[in-house]
Amino acid sequence: MEKTPKWVDVALIPVLNLLIAFVISGIVVLLIGEDPVKAIKVMVSGALGSPYGWGYTLYYSTNFIFTGLAVAVAYHASQFNIGGEGQATLGGLGVALVLLAVPWPHWTIALVAAMFGGALFGAAWAAIPAWLQAKRGSHIVITTIMFNFIGASVLNYMLVNVLRPPRSMDPATARFPAATHLPTFHDIPLVGQFFSKSVPANVSFFIAILACWLVWILIWRTKLGFEIRAFGRSEPAARYAGISPVKIVMAAMLISGGLAGLMAINNVMGEAHRLVLNSVEGAGFIGIAVALMGRNHPFGVFLAALLFGFLYQGGGELALETTIPRELITVIQALVILFTGAFDNMLRAPIESFFVARANARKEA
Amino acid sequence: MVETGTTEAGRQATAALATPEGAPAIELKGISKAFGTVQANKDISIRVMPGTIHGIIGENGAGKSTLMSILYGFYKADAGEIWIKGRHTPIPDSEAAIKAGIGMVFQHFKLVQNFTVLENIILGVEDGALLRPSLAKARKELKRLAEEYELNVDPDETIEELSVGHQQRVEILKALYRQADILILDEPTGVLTPAEADHLFRILDNLRREGKTIILITHKLREIMEITDTVSVMRRGEMTATVKTAETSPEQLAELMVGRKVLLNVTKTKAEPGRTVLEVENLSVKDEDGVERLKGIDLTIRAGEILGIAGVAGNGQSELLEVLGGFATGTGTIRINGEEIDLTGKHSDGQSRRRRGIAHVPEDRHRLGLILDFTAWENMVFGYHADPAYQKNSFVMDNAGIVSHTAEAMERFDVRPPIPTLPAKSFSGGNQQKIVLAREIERNPDLLLVGQPTRGVDIGAIEFIHKRLVELRDQGAAILLVSVELDEIRSLSDRVAVMFDGRIMGHGPVESATQTGMGCLMAGLGGDDVRGMDGWTISDEAAPEETD
Numbered sequence: 001m002e003k004t005p006k007w008v009d010v011a012l013i014p015v016l017n018l019l020i021a022f023v024i025s026g027i028v029v030l031l032i033g034e035d036p037v038k039a040i041k042v043m044v045s046g047a048l049g050s051p052y053g054w055g056y057t058l059y060y061s062t063n064f065i066f067t068g069l070a071v072a073v074a075y076h077a078s079q080f081n082i083g084g085e086g087q088a089t090l091g092g093l094g095v096a097l098v099l100l101a102v103p104w105p106h107w108t109i110a111l112v113a114a115m116f117g118g119a120l121f122g123a124a125w126a127a128i129p130a131w132l133q134a135k136r137g138s139h140i141v142i143t144t145i146m147f148n149f150i151g152a153s154v155l156n157y158m159l160v161n162v163l164r165p166p167r168s169m170d171p172a173t174a175r176f177p178a179a180t181h182l183p184t185f186h187d188i189p190l191v192g193q194f195f196s197k198s199v200p201a202n203v204s205f206f207i208a209i210l211a212c213w214l215v216w217i218l219i220w221r222t223k224l225g226f227e228i229r230a231f232g233r234s235e236p237a238a239r240y241a242g243i244s245p246v247k248i249v250m251a252a253m254l255i256s257g258g259l260a261g262l263m264a265i266n267n268v269m270g271e272a273h274r275l276v277l278n279s280v281e282g283a284g285f286i287g288i289a290v291a292l293m294g295r296n297h298p299f300g301v302f303l304a305a306l307l308f309g310f311l312y313q314g315g316g317e318l319a320l321e322t323t324i325p326r327e328l329i330t331v332i333q334a335l336v337i338l339f340t341g342a343f344d345n346m347l348r349a350p351i352e353s354f355f356v357a358r359a360n361a362r363k364e365a
Numbered sequence: 366m367v368e369t370g371t372t373e374a375g376r377q378a379t380a381a382l383a384t385p386e387g388a389p390a391i392e393l394k395g396i397s398k399a400f401g402t403v404q405a406n407k408d409i410s411i412r413v414m415p416g417t418i419h420g421i422i423g424e425n426g427a428g429k430s431t432l433m434s435i436l437y438g439f440y441k442a443d444a445g446e447i448w449i450k451g452r453h454t455p456i457p458d459s460e461a462a463i464k465a466g467i468g469m470v471f472q473h474f475k476l477v478q479n480f481t482v483l484e485n486i487i488l489g490v491e492d493g494a495l496l497r498p499s500l501a502k503a504r505k506e507l508k509r510l511a512e513e514y515e516l517n518v519d520p521d522e523t524i525e526e527l528s529v530g531h532q533q534r535v536e537i538l539k540a541l542y543r544q545a546d547i548l549i550l551d552e553p554t555g556v557l558t559p560a561e562a563d564h565l566f567r568i569l570d571n572l573r574r575e576g577k578t579i580i581l582i583t584h585k586l587r588e589i590m591e592i593t594d595t596v597s598v599m600r601r602g603e604m605t606a607t608v609k610t611a612e613t614s615p616e617q618l619a620e621l622m623v624g625r626k627v628l629l630n631v632t633k634t635k636a637e638p639g640r641t642v643l644e645v646e647n648l649s650v651k652d653e654d655g656v657e658r659l660k661g662i663d664l665t666i667r668a669g670e671i672l673g674i675a676g677v678a679g680n681g682q683s684e685l686l687e688v689l690g691g692f693a694t695g696t697g698t699i700r701i702n703g704e705e706i707d708l709t710g711k712h713s714d715g716q717s718r719r720r721r722g723i724a725h726v727p728e729d730r731h732r733l734g735l736i737l738d739f740t741a742w743e744n745m746v747f748g749y750h751a752d753p754a755y756q757k758n759s760f761v762m763d764n765a766g767i768v769s770h771t772a773e774a775m776e777r778f779d780v781r782p783p784i785p786t787l788p789a790k791s792f793s794g795g796n797q798q799k800i801v802l803a804r805e806i807e808r809n810p811d812l813l814l815v816g817q818p819t820r821g822v823d824i825g826a827i828e829f830i831h832k833r834l835v836e837l838r839d840q841g842a843a844i845l846l847v848s849v850e851l852d853e854i855r856s857l858s859d860r861v862a863v864m865f866d867g868r869i870m871g872h873g874p875v876e877s878a879t880q881t882g883m884g885c886l887m888a889g890l891g892g893d894d895v896r897g898m899d900g901w902t903i904s905d906e907a908a909p910e911e912t913d
Binding site: 217222234236237242243 | 715716717732756
């Protein structure tokens with residue numbers, strides 16, 4: 001049977017979907033009385049026009065890669081992990097505790113320990129809903145949402161009552177020692193000369209890329225990944241094959257929570273250098289959109305995270321330089337999700353039949 | 366009468382448009398349909414006269430279901446016309462089909478699992494915003510239909526609680542409730558026991574007598590011969606012949622279907638049973654609601670023999686397979702090669718069962734045996750994926766090795782097309798079953814559990830599968846065969862056990878098993894027919910046959 005060329009499937013259709021989303025966003029901008037061309041210019045130059053802009057875009061992208069991967073891994077086991085926000089919040093707590101507990105001699109050792117702490121706390125926060133799902137059948141969507149709120153409260157309590165330095169009025173931890181600060185893009189040899197000192201993007205970006213690769217290995221190359229995918233596609237068949245549902249739900253959710261928790265090495269350890277309230281800033285939720293757009297494939301998640309990093313940074317610039325409210329960026333994000341996710345089949349069907357017809361015509365010729 | 370104002374009007378309209386004298390109820394003219402480059406239907410024409418049963422027979426993937434989906438408005442034909450009752454009637458969607466008086470009973474039922482029978486019946490034809498009046502009407506009509514056609518179903522039971530046979534009755538009732546006078550049944554007996562199938566045929570016969578037109582899609586020759594008036598044979602998307610049933614023979618039809626002579630009987634030598642492989646003692650299983658599904662089963666199977674479990678579906682056969690296969694819990698004792706197996710394990714134990722040499726071809730390959738979205742190679746190791754042979758190192762699986770292993774296995778088992786990277790869902794039923802069979806047989810298991818090995822499988826594949834099972838037996842495997850096809854049980858088994866209501870009613874050698882005796886046992890009855898079977902052990906539970 002003739003199939004559409006692969007490039008159509010993975011490149012042309014998503015790009016067309018994106019263009020439609022942007023065109024409609026432009027119309028929205030027009031409707032609120034602003035110039036869409038100028039808006040695009042501001043967004044592009046703000047997010048991609050300078051090393052400074054790139055430094056922010058990639059910083060946000062790093063967050064979204066981690067949370068996007070978290071959603072994707074759980075999704076392969078048919079678990080919809082809405083709790084990335086809470087898991088990343090707790091991951092921040094884990095990172096902060098690790099970094100404040102020991103006078104780390106060098107950032108490399110500190111990073112390894114912080115990754116361990118962040119992933120452990122994130123995984124632990126996912127473990128409770130996972131256990132409730134696996135053992136009691138409580139729906140994972142409901143419990144992970146609730147755990148987002150509980151997580152925010154836990155962080156609040158810890159910052160105000162436990163971790164706040166004496167006499168500080170600020171609900172935040174003390175600053176982490178300078179030895180634990182991660183090298184930003186400015187500090188990296190060769191690349192560094194392009195970035196001014198102040199960019200937040202840091203070596204966590206490379207950890208995120210590494211995570212993409214490892215998740216790909218996990219899902220498509222390992223026994224555990226095989227079982228996760230099998231369980232995700234058909235639970236009865238998985239049981240027939242002797243795959244334990246409890247084990248898979250727990251494993252997938254622990255890995256998912258761990259990935260979400262790992263985000264904290266970027267925003268807490270790499271950027272803020274201390275733990276503050278609401279440090280995650282919604283990245284956990286954006287991870288859902290990133291995974292959706294990236295079709296739960298690590299490479300797709302990577303690309304989608306770049307796009308959402310661009311939208312996030314560009315949207316910030318938009319609010320600064322024009323009278324377009326920052327909320328518009330949420331509208332654009334929503335349109336992107338709508339067209340790349342929900343409306344995907346709208347374009348796909350006609351385009352695929354076009355290419356199939358063309359291939360058939362060629363064959364006959 | 367139950368119909369609403371609108372259906373009443375529709376009925377009058379239908380009456381006004383009564384079929385002109387001599388016009389066929391259904392006429393398809395030159396229907397063609399391609400999926401990509403696969404020509405599923407090629408220039409197909411048939412005429413079905415009103416008040417007749419027309420059979421369409423062909424192997425899996427011959428295009429029967431596609432043709433009927435076109436008639437029911439699921440697919441749009443690339444070319445051709447549909448004429449209903451002498452009028453050109455385009456059918457763009459199933460709504461139009463229903464309006465034209467066509468009802469369809471699919472192979473895979475389209476029922477809402479957690480709705481009651483009544484709710485399913487009225488779904489889509491409710492009389493108004495409030496359900497109560499529709500439900501009351503449907504209840505009355507259902508009672509009438511039940512009496513008229515022996516279509517007994519508890520209207521307040523949810524679908525998921527019903528046996529497959531009963532679910533099918535609901536589908537037929539749904540069509541009748543919608544005033545269908547043309548009924549299409551797609552492989553209706555694939556899931557039924559012989560008794561249920563007989564019952565269905567009585568229903569169909571009644572419907573025919575009332576002037577309804579029935580299209581029966583099947584690949585079972587016996588059914589065609591038994592009930593149809595005319596029969597069309599399809600092969601590879603083409604209609605190869607249409608004949609009067611009275612003027613043909615099963616052999617001729619089989620030849621037309623596959624294009625070659627097929628062997629309908631299995632040739633096998635007498636079994637030479639060796640050591641005991643499986644011993645089951647006092648095995649009981651309760652379902653989620655605490656209802657006992659297996660009530661103290663005892664059985665043994667020795668190496669080199671096939672034990673056939675006959676019985677009406679839903680009498681505990683599925684539970685027996687599940688508990689032996691390691692994904693249901695139970696009480697009692699199971700010993701494999703003399704070693705006791707833990708039955709209380711809360712978790713699925715399929716992997717350790719496999720390591721002990723138990724292989725399992727499940728009854729439902731779509732739900733259990735395969736992951737339809739997985740590729741053939743992923744399915745080829747499914748359940749055995751933890752086997753060290755399939756690991757590249759301690760971290761990753763040897764995907765490339767599995768693919769080439771799969772390619773070889775597909776060649777050996779004649780799976781078509783032999784492409785390991787194709788998803789399981791794109792193979793036909795027979796080829797899917799061969800994938801499952803290849804996976805389970807190739808490891809030379811000590812014990813093979815097989816449920817409905819040839820359900821929904823075409824004749825060519827049936828022959829192949831039967832041959833493989835006998836070969837495995839001759840190599841010294843013990844085989845437990847569960848099938849609702851009595852013919853299959855009789856031709857494959859060395860010994861037969863009959864199950865009824867969670868118990869084994871009787872067991873004995875296949876040679877002395879009589880059709881009537883087994884029929885009695887399947888209904889839980891003892892009596893003379895049963896006692897007359899030499900060498901059979903009959904359970905005390907078998908009720909003495911009523912004397913009248």
